[in-house]
Amino acid sequence: xxxxxxxxxxxxxxxxxxxxxxxxxxxxxxxxxxxxxxxxxxxxxxxxxxxxxxxxxxxxxxxxxxxxxxxxxxxxxxxxxxxxxxxxxxxxxxxxxxxxxxxxxxxxxxxxxxxxxxxxxxxxxxxxxxxxxxxxxxxxxxxxxxxxxxxxxxxxxxxxxxxxxxxxxxxxxxxxxxxxxxxxxxxxxxxxxxxxxxxxxxxxxxxxxxxxxxxxxxxxxxxxxxxxxxxxxxxxxxxxxxxxxxxxxxxxxxxxxxxxxxxxxxxxxxxxxxxxxxxxxxxxxxxxxxxxxxxxxxxxxxxxxxxxxxxxxxxxxxxxxxxxxxxxxxxxxxxxxxxxxxxxxxxxxxxxxxxxxxxxxxxxxxxxxxxxxxxxxxxxxxxxxxxxxxxxxxxxxxxxxxxxxxxxxxxxxxxxxxxxxxxxxxxxxxxxxxxxxxxxxxxxxxxxxxxxxxxxxxxxxxxxxxxxxxxxxxxxxxxxxxxxxxxxxxxxxxxxxxxxxxxxxxxxxxxxxxxx
Amino acid sequence: xxxxxxxxxxxxxxxxxxxxxxxxxxxxxxxxxxxxxxxxxxxxxxxxxxxxxxxxxxxxxxxxxxxxxxxxxxxxxxxxxxxxxxxxxxxxxxxxxxxxxxxxxxxxxxxxxxxxxxxxxxxxxxxxxxxxxxxxxxxxxxxxxxxxxxxxxxxxxxxxxxxxxxxxxxxxxxxxxxxxxxxxxxxxxxxxxxxxxxxxxxxxxxxxxxxxxxxxxxxxxxxxxxxxxxxxxx
Numbered sequence: 001x002x003x004x005x006x007x008x009x010x011x012x013x014x015x016x017x018x019x020x021x022x023x024x025x026x027x028x029x030x031x032x033x034x035x036x037x038x039x040x041x042x043x044x045x046x047x048x049x050x051x052x053x054x055x056x057x058x059x060x061x062x063x064x065x066x067x068x069x070x071x072x073x074x075x076x077x078x079x080x081x082x083x084x085x086x087x088x089x090x091x092x093x094x095x096x097x098x099x100x101x102x103x104x105x106x107x108x109x110x111x112x113x114x115x116x117x118x119x120x121x122x123x124x125x126x127x128x129x130x131x132x133x134x135x136x137x138x139x140x141x142x143x144x145x146x147x148x149x150x151x152x153x154x155x156x157x158x159x160x161x162x163x164x165x166x167x168x169x170x171x172x173x174x175x176x177x178x179x180x181x182x183x184x185x186x187x188x189x190x191x192x193x194x195x196x197x198x199x200x201x202x203x204x205x206x207x208x209x210x211x212x213x214x215x216x217x218x219x220x221x222x223x224x225x226x227x228x229x230x231x232x233x234x235x236x237x238x239x240x241x242x243x244x245x246x247x248x249x250x251x252x253x254x255x256x257x258x259x260x261x262x263x264x265x266x267x268x269x270x271x272x273x274x275x276x277x278x279x280x281x282x283x284x285x286x287x288x289x290x291x292x293x294x295x296x297x298x299x300x301x302x303x304x305x306x307x308x309x310x311x312x313x314x315x316x317x318x319x320x321x322x323x324x325x326x327x328x329x330x331x332x333x334x335x336x337x338x339x340x341x342x343x344x345x346x347x348x349x350x351x352x353x354x355x356x357x358x359x360x361x362x363x364x365x366x367x368x369x370x371x372x373x374x375x376x377x378x379x380x381x382x383x384x385x386x387x388x389x390x391x392x393x394x395x396x397x398x399x400x401x402x403x404x405x406x407x408x409x410x411x412x413x414x415x416x417x418x419x420x421x422x423x424x425x426x427x428x429x430x431x432x433x434x435x436x437x438x439x440x441x442x443x444x445x446x447x448x449x450x451x452x453x454x455x456x457x458x459x460x461x462x463x464x465x466x467x468x469x470x471x472x473x474x475x476x477x478x479x480x481x482x483x484x485x486x487x488x489x490x491x492x493x494x495x496x497x498x499x500x501x502x503x504x505x506x507x508x509x510x511x512x513x514x515x516x
Numbered sequence: 517x518x519x520x521x522x523x524x525x526x527x528x529x530x531x532x533x534x535x536x537x538x539x540x541x542x543x544x545x546x547x548x549x550x551x552x553x554x555x556x557x558x559x560x561x562x563x564x565x566x567x568x569x570x571x572x573x574x575x576x577x578x579x580x581x582x583x584x585x586x587x588x589x590x591x592x593x594x595x596x597x598x599x600x601x602x603x604x605x606x607x608x609x610x611x612x613x614x615x616x617x618x619x620x621x622x623x624x625x626x627x628x629x630x631x632x633x634x635x636x637x638x639x640x641x642x643x644x645x646x647x648x649x650x651x652x653x654x655x656x657x658x659x660x661x662x663x664x665x666x667x668x669x670x671x672x673x674x675x676x677x678x679x680x681x682x683x684x685x686x687x688x689x690x691x692x693x694x695x696x697x698x699x700x701x702x703x704x705x706x707x708x709x710x711x712x713x714x715x716x717x718x719x720x721x722x723x724x725x726x727x728x729x730x731x732x733x734x735x736x737x738x739x740x741x742x743x744x745x746x747x748x749x750x
Contacts (some may be wrong), residue, residue, distance in 0.1 A: 003613035010610075011601040014641055018601075087597030088642070092607075092657065095564050096614040097586035169528050264567045274597075 003098060004106035008113075032457045040126055040140065053133040055230045057201070060208035063223035066150060070219060071183050077158025078165055078175050084111045084155060085270045094263050101256055107266075108152070108252070115151045139229030142237075146226035149244045153218050156251040162265050163258060218247060306382040306390035313394035329402045332358045333409065340413045349484055351410040352424050356431040359399070360463065385507040392436050399432030400425065416484075423488045430495035431467075437502035438463045444506060466502070470494030517542050518563070518665045518696045523571040525558050532558040534720040535571070540665070542694040545687060545710050547701065549738070550717035551746050556700050557594070559717065560669050563698070564591050575665045587615060590663030594670045594700075596654035598642030604629070604653050605638040608660055615661045628656040631682050648674040659686065665696045672706045684710060704739050714738050718746045 019026050084107030085093075093103055126140055135143075165171040194203030214220050224240045297318050303311055332355045382390070403425035411421035442459040470491055478487040518540040525533040533555040540546040550556045562569045565581045578585035598607060605625070612621040629635045632652040637645070645653065651674045658666060672680050687710055690697055699707055714731065716724040723745035731738060 003610055006610055006613055007599060007602065010603075010606045011599065014601045014603065014606075018641075086599075087595060088599045090566065091591070091593045091595075091597050091654070092611070093614070094566055095586060095589070095591045096611070097583040097616075098614055099583070263565065267561070267566045 001102045001105070003096070004093065004102060007093075008106070008109060028457060035457070042127070054205070055227060056205045056209040058133050058230050059214075059223055059227040060205045062146075062226040063208050063213055063219060066219045066223055067183065067186055069150075070154060071179065073154045074158060074161060074179055075176065077155075077162055078172055078179070084108060085266055087270060087274050090263075090267055090270050094266075100263070104252065104256065111152060111155065112148070115148050133230055135229050136232050138233065142229040142233070143226050145241070146222045146229075146244075149225065149241075149248065150218070150222040153222070153244070153248055153251065156248065156255055157218070159265060159269075160251065160255050160258065162269070163255070218244070221247070306386045309387065309390040310393045313391070317394060317398070329406065331362075332402075332406060336406070336410055336413070340410075347484070348407070348410050348414045348416045348420060348424060349478075349487065351407070351414070352427060352488070355403075355406060355428055359428070359432055360435055385503070388440075388503065388507045392433075395436055396429060396433055400429040403428030403432075420485050420488065423485060423492060427488050427492045427495065430492055430499060433499040434466060434495055434502065435463065437499060437506050438466055440506035441502055444508075466498055470498065517574075517576060518546075518667075518698060519572075519574045519577075520559075520563065521572045521574075523559065523562055523569055523573060525555075525562055525567060525569045531720055533562070533569075533717075536717070536720075536722055537571075538715055538722070538725060540696040540698050540713065542664075542696055543691050544712045545691055545697040545699065545707075546713045546715055547699050547707050547711040547738075548715050548717065549701070549704065549742055550723075554717040554746075555720040556717055557669075560667060560700055563667055564589075564593075587661070588664035590658035590661055590666035592651075592654050592658045592666075592668040592671050594673075596647070596650040596674075598645065598650050598653055600643040601641055603639050603641050604634055604645070604649075604656075607642070607653055607657055611657045611660050617661065621660065624662070625656070625660055628659055631686065632656060632679055648676060648679070651675055652679060655683065655686075663690075663695060665698075666690060667698045667700075669700045670702070671699060672701065672703060680706070704742065708738075711738075714741070716742055716745050 019029055084104075089103075089107070093106070126135070126143075129135060129143075161175060165175045190204055190207040193207035194200055197203035197206055212220075214224055221240045221244045225237065225244060228234070228237045228240075297315065299315050299318070301308055301311055335354060335358065336351050404422075406428065407421045407424040410416070410424070411418070439459065442462050445458075445462070473494060474487045474491045477483075477490045481487070520539070521537045522535045523533055523537070524531070524535050536555075536559065538546070548556055548559065558567065561567045563573055563580060565586065573580040575585040575589050580586075580589070599610075602610065608621075608625040608629075611617075612625070626635070629638055632655065634649065634652055634656065637649060640649075642650070642653075651671070655668075655671065658668070671683060675683065687697055687699075691712075699710070701707055712728050714724070714726050714728075715722060724741060726734075726738075726741065731741060734741075736744070
């Protein structure tokens with residue numbers, strides 16, 4: 001175990017050393033941590049939050065989220081397994097004379113550190129949760145514990161399933177059918193209860209907060225742990241905590257007993273994981289991933305110059321089937337419908353706020369990485385601003401189309417006037433433009449940062465800085481005029497003004513930025 | 517000595533390697549050749565103990581997945597993946613610990629770093645290294661354990677001419693030290709002066725296994741042999 005602990009120790013020491021050596025990096029991380037702490041403190045100090053969600057509803061939502069996550073993780077697990085390892089581990093650790101159970105434990109420790117850092121980012125969503133539920137002071141910690149335990153358990157289950165099903169295709173098919181049936185049963189139960197109760201919210205809560213689900217291993221237990229964030233800690237919390245922790249140990253023992261030779265399973269899933277990581281690094285989180293099916297499309301380039309860039313983007317979107325609706329649009333739409341139907345919440349302005357927030361999160365990793373990592377864009381003999389417009393045209397157009405579809409639905413749900421719906425559609429697209437060109441500006445300013453997390457943090461700060469004046473102006477107009485149309489009009493005008501400035505500043509990116 | 521006996525590997529219904537057997541004796545350099553999809557990577561990963569397979573693979577008469585076999589086995593993978601936050605020297609320190617090397621490994625580490633021009637790069641972390649440098653570190657890690665059997669998958673790719681020259685010298689030294697060497701490559705010219713035995717895989721089976729004297733007698737180059745046996749019946 002000592003050599004493996006050496007890797008973890010040195011990785012940690014070298015990372016800290018690197019941060020200390022670079023004062024800017026140290027300031028960045030400190031600011032980042034302070035920012036998260038500040039958001040958390042602020043959300044608990046502000047008592048104006050309208051926390052009306054019940055314990056049962058919170059539990060039901062938590063368990064539903066866990067079910068959905070489990071479904072996709074296990075489905076992926078059946079196909080590709082799951083891995084705690086990176087390629088360096090496969091090449092150096094798997095081939096070394098270290099016992100395979102020690103290697104498994106090492107992988108587990110690595111996973112723990114990764115999940116912990118991911119959890120810190122998830123903490124930024126706490127204020128949103130506090131908006132609907134009265135989360136106790138230790139609630140955040142409780143949610144974190146439940147979340148981490150769950151995130152540790154699922155990969156082990158995935159590996160166990162994979163080691164049973166990877167031997168032949170028939171087993172794999174059966175496993176997928178069982179998984180689909182299980183989740184269809186859950187869905188059927190929800191629909192059945194909704195019909196029976198005649199109300200969506202109560203039916204959903206009735207279906208998902210039953211005793212059976214509460215005592216369901218892993219999903220139910222971790223759901224219970226998370227739900228103690230509302231009810232506060234009682235002795236039964238420790239029972240579920242104990243059950244969850246022991247299940248992890250038992251699952252590890254099971255994995256080890258059925259398959260001491262897990263290297264092949266880990267190798268397959270590690271290679272898959274590496275390809276996903278490299279795709280994300282190249283294309284951004286919402287880029288064309290290795291799992292995206294690429295359709296065959298017949299297409300002829302009819303334009304020349306910068307327009308070919310636009311045509312290529314159009315062709316790519318057609319091939320990946322992301323021309324109109326992608327996962328971001330669907331996510332926003334589902335959220336809006338849930339807000340309206342389940343919580344009876346908000347107005348069209350609220351929808352605008354939420355949708356541009358989700359659009360922002362989906363743009364955090366940038367949509368330009370793919371374009372900038374290839375040399376073609378730098379070589380095309382066209383003026384830089386034209387090039388930038390051509391590169392971003394498809395994204396802007398897509399945001400506009402998404403915006404219109406979204407706000408036509410929202411307008412219908414909230415019974416709003418057509419001019420307001422149109423304005424909201426344009427404003428949604430204008431926020432998209434600010435994120436796009438803001439991303440390029442951030443690349444110009446922070447391109448030299450090595451740490452990706454820090455780059456993202458500064459990008460968030462920069463975007464907030466760009467947007468804040470417009471939002472302040474809009475709030476002033478809203479308070480004074482009480483008119484949604486005036487408010488949205490101000491936001492739109494400000495965004496167009498800022499987009500023009502950002503476009504001019506960032507157009508030189510194709511001239512000066514270094515490839516790669 | 518590396519002994520592979522009736523190695524068979526299936527992925528689902530696809531037979532990647534079909535009952536192949538071969539030996540690389542001590543002091544011998546074997547070269548594994550084959551077109552894309554011939555089963556080279558599967559063979560290599562099986563020997564490295566990364567895959568489940570049918571048949572037996574022994575390293576110095578020990579099961580290749582045993583701890584004792586791994587102690588004397590060096591492996592240079594095709595994709596040199598390093599730990600992002602570990603320095604070059606720390607990679608070697610990790611290998612020394614993992615393989616429980618004797619005190620004094622540092623001298624050997626310094627020698628290897630010097631051979632591959634990494635002495636001034638030893639404090640650089642994995643993330644900051646070029647692909648060629650990663651390959652050099654990967655080579656140093658495999659060589660540090662003083663292996664009795666070493667397997668190198670496309671070892672020359674990414675290396676500068678000096679490093680290729682040094683690697684060839686090291687391989688000859690290993691041969692002199694009675695180490696069994698197996699090299700997998702597509703660049704036949706790069707191993708021309710090194711090899712003792714050529715193993716040509718085609719569609720999961722050996723299309724030819726020849727010693728250097730056999731090839732010399734036939735007055736064919738291995739390139740000619742390669743095309744002859746892989747294009748037969750195509």
